[in-house]
Amino acid sequence: QVQLVESGGGLVQAGGSLRLSCAVSGRAASRSIMGWFRQAPGKEREFVAGVSRSGSLKYADSVKGRFTLSRDNAKNTVALQMNSLTPDDTAVYYCACSTGSVLFTFTSAYESWGQGTHVTVSS
Numbered sequence: 001q002v003q004l005v006e007s008g009g010g011l012v013q014a015g016g017s018l019r020l021s022c023a024v025s026g027r028a029a030s031r032s033i034m035g036w037f038r039q040a041p042g043k044e045r046e047f048v049a050g051v052s053r054s055g056s057l058k059y060a061d062s063v064k065g066r067f068t069l070s071r072d073n074a075k076n077t078v079a080l081q082m083n084s085l086t087p088d089d090t091a092v093y094y095c096a097c098s099t100g101s102v103l104f105t106f107t108s109a110y111e112s113w114g115q116g117t118h119v120t121v122s123s
Contacts, residue, residue, distance in 0.1 A: 009117030022095030
């Protein structure tokens, strides 16, 4: 059974940075599709970034150039470095894991989810 635990959320001013981490247990992150999603109040959950088994990265257009996903195979963790944050980045951020072979951006492609971590960006 895959378990995902996010950490690193918090309150930050616009222009600031945060680093989210996702601890993976029950499955090797390197053998999985790992994704970060976010859900703002009143909105649907949306794809933020993902990494394939081979290490290929994909980002939502809204975060390209600002967010960086990294995977630490030794620690079995996935991190999301978020820079130049804006109030539009305010959301609950979720780590997700897929046992599939293709990096998809829709939520139904992911079988396991973390509990989420709150990120609030003040203006």
